[in-house]
Amino acid sequence: MTDLRRDPADDQFRQEVRAFLAASLPPEMARRNRQGYHGPKEDTREWTRILHAKGWSAPNWPVEHGGTGWTLSQQAIFDEECTAAGAPMLDIFGLSMVGPLIYTFGTDDLKSRILPAFLRGEITWAQGFSEPNSGSDLGSLQTRAVIDGGDYVINGRKIWTSAAHYADLIFFLVRTGEGTRNGLSMLIVDAKSPGLAIRPIIDIRKEHSLNEVILDDVRTPVANRIGEEGKGWGYAKALLENERAFAAEIPRNRNHLATLRRIAAETIRAGRPLIEDPLFSAQIAELEVEFLALEFMTLRAMSQTGGGPSFGSLLKVRGSELVQRITQLQVEALGDCGAYLYSAEAHIAGEPQPAPGPDFAPGIWSEAMYRRASSIYGGANEIQRTLIAKQYLEL
Known part of the structure; x- marks a missing residue:
């Protein structure tokens, strides 16, 4: 390419x-x-x-x-x-989301306590935003924090929290007042705090990457607040812009395309490599052209400031739908070898073991199934299209 x-x-x-x-x-x-x-x-x-x-x-x-x-x-x-x-x-949550918020808006105390330890690999993060009744519409979230002495006391529920079972710290968007623009704050909480319960959500792959988080009178110091109280909505918007831009996942999509070409080159159909089928190779070429356009769009977004949330929304929609098409075509190219290649016992043991098949086959089906959710996490694509229409096209 x-x-x-x-x-x-x-x-x-x-x-x-x-x-x-x-x-x-x-x-x-x-x-x-x-x-x-x-x-x-x-x-x-x-x-x-x-x-x-x-x-x-x-x-x-x-x-x-x-x-x-x-x-x-x-x-x-x-x-x-x-x-x-x-x-x-x-750790994308730390590198591209909460880390930049801390070094931009956090106190010197918060920076000194958190950032060096994270860079040394001593802290793993999770993000606590979505709730059972507040997904893409984060302004309606109900998890509430009230000040008691030198602490915030937090009560509520979060859902679809990736990696919470691995995390040392979780950054939560919580309600500290009324309304959206001035009623939300961002707090850092120790994942092992008393009253904080993490319940696993097992996905279609029989894997545990998502969780429900219950907060029952969980305490965290006021010193663990990022920025000012009531300014969480603005911080969250900046963070989500980074998350949506990351959804383009240029390096991983590039790797997926290389894997797709290898599968097509080594898979024999009707006595010849699949890559020699003009219809199939045309599908690969179409995906590669779309990827190249997405790559340049991402670089353009990264090089600009103040582009507005619609730019992140554009990248999120295009990137998430492209990776779904690439991984689906990988599964189709594998044919019978595109079946699920990991046993439930291996997943429970903590490391998947591949069944017999080509060395490029393990993980393909699992990745394709995981990517079915890419058009939902980080803000559903339907919501992103509405943002694009309102803020970019001014409709």
Whole structure:
């Protein structure tokens, strides 16, 4: 695929990243990550520690807060190479969501307590926004926090909370007043706090990545509030813009397309490789063209400021629907080998073990099923289209 955005100076950086990955990424860690989207918590921690020793554990942060200070092009190269090598996905909740909020709006005390430990791989995050009756419409959430002495006391329920069972800290959007614009605040809570219960939600893959979180008189210090009380709505909007832009998942989609081409090249249908079928190869070409357009749209969004939430919504809609089409075509290309390849016992044991089949087949079906939800999480695509119509097209 033609790559139009690089300048020659990036080639040396790419080689540096590749050499580092070859020397530092444990092979077993890479194998596990290639066969499942949600790798073990221990892998994420260990990989973060490895990157921290190199000074690379926050590739998208400014230098003054412990980041690399890399250009957008360098960030993209790093993400591409890590994904291609099978490196564990870093903690996106910390890196691209709550971390930037803390170093932008948090007190010096909060920054010093949280950020260095996160960069060392000592803190794993979860995000507590959605509720049983408040999903895309976060302004209607009902989980409430009231001040009692030096603490907030929190009561309510959160749903679809990814990785809460792994998390050390959870950042919650809670109600501290009335209304939307001035009635919400953002609080950090220890996941092991008394009164905080985490209930697993088992998905269609028989995997545990989602949770319901119950808060019953849970206490957290006022010092754990991010920014000002009542300003949580503005902080959440900025955070969700990052989440929706991330939904384009350029490095992972690039890797999915490479996997699709490999499947098509090695799968024999009617006596010839599937890639030689003109109708199937045309479908791949169409997806690659759409991916290239999405890639440039993402780079444009990353290079601009003040673009408004509609830009994140555009990326979210296009990226989530593209990955659904790519992963679905992977399953179709695999044919009989596209069936579920992990046993329930292996999942319960904590690490999926592949059944017999091509070495590229394990995890394909599981990933495709997981991606059915990509048009829902981070704000349903129907809601995003409404935002685009109102804020971008002014309809």
